[in-house]
Amino acid sequence: MRHEIDVFSSAISFSEQDVRNKTVVVIDVLRACSTIQTALEHGANGIIPLAENDDAGRYFGFLDASSMLLCGEKEGKKVEGYKLGNSPLEYDRKTVENKTIILKTTNGTRAITRSSGAREILIGSFLNLTAIVEALKTQDHSEVLLICSGWNSRLSIEDLLCAGAITHQLFEAHLPDDATDGVKVSYGLYEKFGSNIPALIQSSNHAKRLRDIGFEDDIAYCSQIDVFSSVPGFHEGVISIR
Ligand code: MLT
Numbered sequence: 001m002r003h004e005i006d007v008f009s010s011a012i013s014f015s016e017q018d019v020r021n022k023t024v025v026v027i028d029v030l031r032a033c034s035t036i037q038t039a040l041e042h043g044a045n046g047i048i049p050l051a052e053n054d055d056a057g058r059y060f061g062f063l064d065a066s067s068m069l070l071c072g073e074k075e076g077k078k079v080e081g082y083k084l085g086n087s088p089l090e091y092d093r094k095t096v097e098n099k100t101i102i103l104k105t106t107n108g109t110r111a112i113t114r115s116s117g118a119r120e121i122l123i124g125s126f127l128n129l130t131a132i133v134e135a136l137k138t139q140d141h142s143e144v145l146l147i148c149s150g151w152n153s154r155l156s157i158e159d160l161l162c163a164g165a166i167t168h169q170l171f172e173a174h175l176p177d178d179a180t181d182g183v184k185v186s187y188g189l190y191e192k193f194g195s196n197i198p199a200l201i202q203s204s205n206h207a208k209r210l211r212d213i214g215f216e217d218d219i220a221y222c223s224q225i226d227v228f229s230s231v232p233g234f235h236e237g238v239i240s241i242r
Contacts, residue, residue, distance in 0.1 A: 003136065003170060004143045007163045007182030010150030011111035019118040019145060025132055025166065026115060026123055026234075028149035029158040030206045031086050031215075032108020033125040034222040038088040040241050041228050043097030047239040049109035056082075056104045069096070072104035076213050079104075087218050100238075107149040112234055115147060123232040123239060126162055126197065126225045133169040135231045135242070146186070151206055157189070158201045158222075164190025165197075198223040 008014045027033060036047050050056055050072070056079070059070055071084040078085030084095065086105050103109055115121050120139075124132040124146075136144055146166060148159030164186035167179075175187050193200040201207055201223045210219055233242040 005146065005167060005170070005183055006144075006180045007146045007148065007160070007167070007186045009148050009155040009160065009182070010153050011107045011114060011147070012153050013150075014114070014145070014147060016117045019115050019147075021119050022143045022145050023120045023136070023139060024115045024118040024122070024145045024147055025136070026108070026111045026121060026147050026149065027125065027159045027162045028105075028108035028111065029125050029162050029201065029222050030156070030204070030210060031088060031218055031222055032103070032105040032112075032149065033123050034127050034218075035086050035088040035091060035105075036103070036108075036123050036232055036239055037125055037127050037228055037230075039091040039096050039101055040232055040239070041230065042091055042093040042095075044091070045098060045100045045240075047101045047103050047232075048237060049112045049234070049239060050102060050104035051113035052110045054104065054113075056102065059102055063102075067098070068100045068102060070102050072102075072109070073106065075106070076209060076215065087215055088221055089217060107151055111147050111149040112239070116234070118145075121234040122242075123234065124162065124166065126165070126223060127227045128229065128231060129162070129165055130169065130226050131229045131231050133166055136166070136170060146182075156206055157204045158206065160186050161189055161193060161197065161200055164188070165194060168194065197225065
């Protein structure tokens with residue numbers, strides 16, 4: 001099926017109307033979507049993403065610590081009192097298996113919750129790149145938005161590169177003449193830098209921020225392609241493997 005597809009560049013770059021009746025892929029390579037994928041692959045029951053105005057503190061009182069973990073970051077660092085931050089490397093099987101994770105991140109969970117009026121919401125990163133493309137190819141619905149989470153309303157090059165990788169595979173390396181500006185830019189970025197994805201990610205603004213606060217290993221981890229073959233989806237407030 002021929003897909004009508006567009007690319008948005010930050011968690012706040014789209015409206016409720018934009019996503020209505022569309023299939024949305026939320027992308028946050030560094031790091032929320034890579035972390036969500038990893039947690040689910042390691043046996044987490046589900047992830048509840050918190051919206052920007054949700055106060056995670058209200059969960060403290062009644063959280064059953066044996067089955068739920070309050071997790072997330074502020075400026076990339078674990079929030080005081082939370083069980084885990086937003087490093088995918090923290091989400092090992094021993095820690096997350098059979099747990100429900102309440103996750104609040106600066107841009108990724110914001111993009112996910114802001115998309116909640118969409119027809120279907122998928123969670124994408126380089127870790128599940130081909131699985132996302134296959135999911136889009138096999139669905140009967142043709143209107144797709146790739147939402148790059150970005151950073152504080154700005155574009156993040158690693159998210160745009162991932163959107164480009166998706167469009168490149170989806171269009172089988174033939175950019176349609178009527179592609180939108182967002183598709184053209186992301187596709188062109190992938191054509192120029194797709195042969196060395198880890199290097200481009202290492203050079204990104206957010207990789208520098210993460211290195212500065214000691215998360216060097218996360219960058220290499222999140223730059224891996226097709227480590228997993230599942231697609232998480234966000235449905236009725238919870239993210240789980242579709
Ligand atoms: C976000 O949601 O803004 C990110 O995933 C930030 C981070 O690297 O923790």
